[in-house]
Amino acid sequence: MTTRTHHIKHMSWTAFETRKQATQLAILPAGAMEGYGPHLPLGADTLVATRLAELVAARTGGLIGPVLEAGDSSMLAEFPGTIAIRPESFKQYVSDVVESLLKWGFTDLLVINGHAGNVPMYSQLAYALRERGGIRMAQIDVWRFIKTVDEGILESGALAHSHAGEAGTSVLLAVCPELVDLTRTMDVKRAQPDLYPEIMKYGKLSDNSKWGTMGNSTIASAQKGEQLVARAVDRILHFLRDHWSIADKGGQHEQ
Template structure:
């Protein structure tokens, strides 16, 4: 029985050789291990980035590379279970992974990232590798990315996209319903309205939330999550087809 997979880690070296002939594109998921409300798993960011990469790879010729499961979550480490990686460590690890991928001929790198703390680090690496090699890089800051795609879906305004709120809860309800505990979800607005919100400040996350949620998670639904995921995947595929001219698969893998 032949194995069908888009994940590099699931391929034999012979499978990889054959698959690599079809594409120069590698998708690199990255996320975090941190508090994501009392109702969602600590690995929510990572779980979502991997699944979005999988859905994209089902529609275009791409290989899913190594997942960077843990990011810089220092400001959230007052909550139990949070794991954080120093930015220097994250940067070194990802740089080495990209060098290996570049060695095997990849020229297009799309980072599917669901953790805000990873954004500037990935950006630095992307600029560096593009300067040193003839490659293309792009990054999706997923939770900010879906803000532009939520028309007619979300109900709670800007707070819908706050931490573990309506949008994030909905996406997890669609992608990983068995990991969502709706008996524990909450509606928690920010602890205070900061009159100096235009300043970047460096407070621990417990200054903003008691539960790890900011916003109304109880408005989350599977249907909203499905709509947000479908729109986001469509938009990513549109970029790859129209901007990078990546080949679309003839059929979607079920």
């Protein structure tokens, strides 16, 4: 199957009507358009979320709703090309998308969100939907999620999962290698040590990195990225099977 097979946007309304009869699962990829180092594309978060959605859809028969290309990237707003969506606008747009999906009979909503700045809005929406009953919603916070499946893969320690670092670059090399500029990778340390990591702070990424990246992306590899993606997809499939009774159909691998 091709990567377009499960995207609603690539279906006619009649094809959608037929496909919808076989599933209650809508997968919603979301990301950001922001500075992600000089070596990675501005849409890195969205590209990764979309690819994970395609891989999960291929194994479950779920359908992929609108891809949210940009989110709340105010932390990186000074980097050229960054698009920052106000939380209020983002939440209202997502709410309208969800209401449309519910109208057409979806009851299981899986958000695959590649950008941490979007997490609170999805959580708020999920709690509101919970009160209505009969709707299940879950969110995969992609880069935090990948931290839980990285055992034995990454090498750069505490900064392995930093912005556009070893993990992020490896996954992009697996997902869209043609958009990664390996001549621009670098090893970036924080300009200022974080003496209170347990406290949420609201500065700008540029306070610690003028490049919009952190950590050592020079040791990233496609092989590492492929392992991280495979483990992430398997974990998501286990959740869908164990908690939502959605079977892994297997064998329907994307190309």
